[in-house]
Amino acid sequence: MSKFQALERYENSLKSGYRLLPFRFTQLSGDDYVLSNLVGEFVVLKRSVLNDFSKGCLLPHDPAFEELKSKHFLIDDDSSVVVDLLALKLRTKLAPLANFTALHLFVTTLRCDHSCPYCQVSRANDDRQEFDMSEETALKSIDLAFRSPSQVLKFEFQGGESLLNLNLIRFIIEEVKRRNAEQRRDIQFVIATNLALLSDEAIELARQHDVLISTSLDGPEELHNRNRPRPGNDSYKRTIEGIQRVRRELGRDRVGALMTTTAASLSLVRGIIDEYIAQDFRGIFLRPLSPYGFAIKTKFYQAYDQSKWLEFYFEGLDYIIDLNLKGFGFTEYYAAMVLRKMLTPFQPGYVDLLSPSGAGVAAVVYNYDGDVYASDESRMLAEMGDKRFCIGNVHSNTYEEIFLNDTLLEALESSFAASVPMCSWCAFEPYCGADPVFHHATQSDFVGKKPLSAFCNRNMSVFKGLIERMNSRPEVREIFERWAYM
Amino acid sequence: MIVLGTQSARYSGEIPVFERRAVRASTDPYRPEALRKREAFLVNGDSVPEGFGWYIFVNRPVTAVNAPTIELPSDFDFLADGDVLRLTPTKNSLRVLFRRNASVNSFLLTERCNNFCLMCSQPPRNVNDGWIVDEILEALPLIDTDVPEIMFSGGEPTLLGSRFLDLVRACKSYLPRTALHILSNGRSFSDPAFAKSLGDIGHHDIMVGIPVYSDLAHVHDYVVQADGAYDETIRGILNLKQTGVPVEIRIVMHKQTVPRLSALAEFLTRNLLFVEHVALMGLEMTGFTKANLGDLWVDPADYAEELKRAVGILDRAKIKTSIYNSQLCLIDRSIWRFARRSISDWKQEYMPECQSCAVMDQCGGFFSSAELKYSSHIQPIPC
Ligand code: SF4
Ligand code: SF4
Numbered sequence: 001m002s003k004f005q006a007l008e009r010y011e012n013s014l015k016s017g018y019r020l021l022p023f024r025f026t027q028l029s030g031d032d033y034v035l036s037n038l039v040g041e042f043v044v045l046k047r048s049v050l051n052d053f054s055k056g057c058l059l060p061h062d063p064a065f066e067e068l069k070s071k072h073f074l075i076d077d078d079s080s081v082v083v084d085l086l087a088l089k090l091r092t093k094l095a096p097l098a099n100f101t102a103l104h105l106f107v108t109t110l111r112c113d114h115s116c117p118y119c120q121v122s123r124a125n126d127d128r129q130e131f132d133m134s135e136e137t138a139l140k141s142i143d144l145a146f147r148s149p150s151q152v153l154k155f156e157f158q159g160g161e162s163l164l165n166l167n168l169i170r171f172i173i174e175e176v177k178r179r180n181a182e183q184r185r186d187i188q189f190v191i192a193t194n195l196a197l198l199s200d201e202a203i204e205l206a207r208q209h210d211v212l213i214s215t216s217l218d219g220p221e222e223l224h225n226r227n228r229p230r231p232g233n234d235s236y237k238r239t240i241e242g243i244q245r246v247r248r249e250l251g252r253d254r255v256g257a258l259m260t261t262t263a264a265s266l267s268l269v270r271g272i273i274d275e276y277i278a279q280d281f282r283g284i285f286l287r288p289l290s291p292y293g294f295a296i297k298t299k300f301y302q303a304y305d306q307s308k309w310l311e312f313y314f315e316g317l318d319y320i321i322d323l324n325l326k327g328f329g330f331t332e333y334y335a336a337m338v339l340r341k342m343l344t345p346f347q348p349g350y351v352d353l354l355s356p357s358g359a360g361v362a363a364v365v366y367n368y369d370g371d372v373y374a375s376d377e378s379r380m381l382a383e384m385g386d387k388r389f390c391i392g393n394v395h396s397n398t399y400e401e402i403f404l405n406d407t408l409l410e411a412l413e414s415s416f417a418a419s420v421p422m423c424s425w426c427a428f429e430p431y432c433g434a435d436p437v438f439h440h441a442t443q444s445d446f447v448g449k450k451p452l453s454a455f456c457n458r459n460m461s462v463f464k465g466l467i468e469r470m471n472s473r474p475e476v477r478e479i480f481e482r483w484a485y486m
Numbered sequence: 487m488i489v490l491g492t493q494s495a496r497y498s499g500e501i502p503v504f505e506r507r508a509v510r511a512s513t514d515p516y517r518p519e520a521l522r523k524r525e526a527f528l529v530n531g532d533s534v535p536e537g538f539g540w541y542i543f544v545n546r547p548v549t550a551v552n553a554p555t556i557e558l559p560s561d562f563d564f565l566a567d568g569d570v571l572r573l574t575p576t577k578n579s580l581r582v583l584f585r586r587n588a589s590v591n592s593f594l595l596t597e598r599c600n601n602f603c604l605m606c607s608q609p610p611r612n613v614n615d616g617w618i619v620d621e622i623l624e625a626l627p628l629i630d631t632d633v634p635e636i637m638f639s640g641g642e643p644t645l646l647g648s649r650f651l652d653l654v655r656a657c658k659s660y661l662p663r664t665a666l667h668i669l670s671n672g673r674s675f676s677d678p679a680f681a682k683s684l685g686d687i688g689h690h691d692i693m694v695g696i697p698v699y700s701d702l703a704h705v706h707d708y709v710v711q712a713d714g715a716y717d718e719t720i721r722g723i724l725n726l727k728q729t730g731v732p733v734e735i736r737i738v739m740h741k742q743t744v745p746r747l748s749a750l751a752e753f754l755t756r757n758l759l760f761v762e763h764v765a766l767m768g769l770e771m772t773g774f775t776k777a778n779l780g781d782l783w784v785d786p787a788d789y790a791e792e793l794k795r796a797v798g799i800l801d802r803a804k805i806k807t808s809i810y811n812s813q814l815c816l817i818d819r820s821i822w823r824f825a826r827r828s829i830s831d832w833k834q835e836y837m838p839e840c841q842s843c844a845v846m847d848q849c850g851g852f853f854s855s856a857e858l859k860y861s862s863h864i865q866p867i868p869c
Contacts, residue, residue: 004604004778010707070752078707087755345755345759399819
């Protein structure tokens with residue numbers, strides 16, 4: 001007799017059967033269903049297999065059984081370490097919450113040289129200082145930023161056109177660095193600017209303090225200039241020159257660009273992507289149009305058809321996938337961020353797709369006048385007359401008063417996706433977010449009715465689109481894995 | 487082929503009384519006199535410096551010296567300065583414990599094991615071999631401190647419990663610049679206290695290499711022939727991570743493991759992404775493998791696709807990945823960069839087919855044991 005035992009001897013599930021671990025499922029299309037567990041692992045199954053599985057009658061040698069077991073959708077008598085692994089993965093996904101606020105946005109001025117129709121907040125570029133942040137306000141804001149327990153602190157300067165108050169940016173950077181000599185946190189600075197007014201001083205400041213530049217590039221010249229009017233109608237030219245200058249003087253990876261999607265963008269996705277490629281970017285964030293700012297007032301938002309945006313998005317995504325298949329590495333960042341949730345143990349900190357919501361938690365905004373907002377969108381909402389998400393003022397409130405603000409806490413708690421109708425049984429909940437600010441703005445309710453929510457509709461379509469693409473084509477999955485682990 | 491031990495060493499002269507002893511070998515005629523007494527001089531010319539504790543003559547006539555001598559056959563030509571030898575005069579035996587010139591020196595800590603792997607190359611024996619630990623503890627201080635790496639293997643080293651920890655501590659103390667690679671099945675570390683006591687030693691450069699053979703518990707348990715081993719191994723890995731000890735995952739590729747190789751790779755990226763390194767290893771035709779050949783043998787050409795998939799998954803997840811014991815003509819060119827020449831110089835061989843191959847100098851070749859069975863797809867790579 002052999003001293004070795006046969007495989008069956010170790011296969012306890014043959015006798016024990018299996019028990020289900022927590023999972024949710026949502027129909028993809030037709031007969032295909034996606035199942036996800038609480039840490040975001042997913043399996044796509046036919047309806048009949050899902051049926052068998054949930055009834056407990058899937059057999060151990062079924063390939064679906066093995067996949068479900070490997071990805072921790074079931075537990076049997078072979079192994080109990082599954083539970084430890086799930087716990088570890090859940091802890092990893094939730095770990096970033098303990099850091100609380102890492103991103104601190106400073107609105108250094110509302111003045112701007114542009115007059116973009118979709119922007120609500122900026123004011124004409126005159127020399128009136130009343131829309132500039134004062135040093136006192138900056139100091140109080142820095143106090144609050146350093147109260148955050150996060151080891152990483154990111155200071156981002158916004159406007160208006162932030163560079164119009166360059167002296168204050170310098171003041172803040174120097175003050176932060178002075179304090180950090182003792183605190184020793186990991187500090188990053190970002191200046192968000194349209195680059196039209198990039199001066200030698202600004203370049204020098206960025207060089208000295210390793211500041212990243214984040215700019216706006218909406219697409220080809222005509223579209224960009226149409227979206228971003230300024231005297232001389234030369235926004236595109238100035239932005240491109242600025243990008244090149246930053247690359248030349250600070251390094252090619254020291255500048256990033258964001259696009260704003262407008263109604264005029266919707267038919268031009270390839271042109272927009274080509275523009276980014278021509279400008280030597282290795283990726284693009286195909287952004288949804290925000291419902292804030294002038295957008296709603298000028299009827300852009302109403303005209304903006306959700307399904308048109310989805311067409312725009314998927315046309316762009318497929319175009320980018322195709323570039324990758326042909327060997328040119330280029331990333332769509334919205335997909336990359338979702339894929340990081342789907343394919344890795346990590347939880348990216350993208351503010352709009354967090355649950356509990358990232359409002360006030362992942363990021364916080366210090367406005368020029370000392371008002372503190374739970375997010376950039378909250379500030380825009382306030383400019384439209386709704387100050388609901390103004391959670392305090394640096395001059396009159398303490399750290400505790402601001403971050404334990406009743407509205408903020410209520411919004412965070414009531415919108416928590418895992419416990420609200422529809423999200424709580426949605427297979428995409430591990431990838432999705434809560435966004436109480438959006439739902440308050442559009443439905444006057446922190447939770448919102450998801451079937452009516454553009455946020456839900458858009459994200460669900462993106463989640464499905466990504467899963468379908470990688471599931472039907474292994475070569476696309478490979479590209480997606482690369483994006484996810486970037 | 488290098489022979490590391492012999493029962494026909496001839497000891498003569500006034501031999502001190504002991505059962506066994508570790509000594510360092512020297513070829514340096516200018517060695518400080520203060521050190522000579524406890525070292526053995528490898529006689530390699532006519533000049534024989536005075537004062538060494540022992541004189542070794544490899545394949546040459548013994549000349550008169552003022553100390554005990556050891557005569558060895560020509561197999562021991564390779565002996566070099568800095569080697570550490572175990573002397574057992576009462577049994578006419580001598581064994582090389584450490585070779586200064588080997589790329590890695592491996593110490594077998596015990597032959598006992600709590601797994602019984604289908605393809606074990608060092609079949610476990612339930613013997614009382616505690617003396618090995620004493621011997622290694624004696625040898626470690628004799629090893630030159632500029633050695634880059636040493637390895638602990640078995641059997642299952644951790645079955646030694648606190649004695650295992652003593653050995654790691656000794657490595658930390660006596661070899662402060664040397665990396666320590668431990669091959670373990672990881673099960674003992676499922677006890678968090680044991681894992682922590684390893685972490686608490688604070689070794690400067692340690693790595694525990696642990697096999698995980700499947701994403702499915704029963705397949706792993708079958709391969710290692712121990713029910714419940716998988717859970718203990720995984721818990722062990724998690725506990726090591728908890729206490730800050732770096733872990734390497736080792737996967738032997740054979741008929742039982744290759745069907746789910748890419749599923750295992752995905753499992754690793756999802757659950758054990760923190761590991762330092764994943765090694766995918768070709769099967770060695772020794773030990774139990776010969777007895778279980780039917781359940782283990784699969785031509786590497788037949789799993790080339792699956793291997794490529796698995797390596798891709800690991801690489802995209804940025805896990806450092808290597809392929810060991812493999813032949814370049816049997817793996818996809820796109821993953822050649824992961825293949826390492828891992829077979830130790832003295833075990834490595836090539837087949838007649840290889841003679842016209844353009845990449846022979848980069849190819850890992852075969853274990854000498856491969857003669858028993860090797861791929862029928864060996865295909866010299868043209869220039
Ligand atoms: S918002 Fe929609 S897609 Fe997101 S979790 Fe809720 S129901 Fe699912
Ligand atoms: S022919 Fe021989 S040397 Fe060449 S790749 Fe194959 S195994 Fe290696």
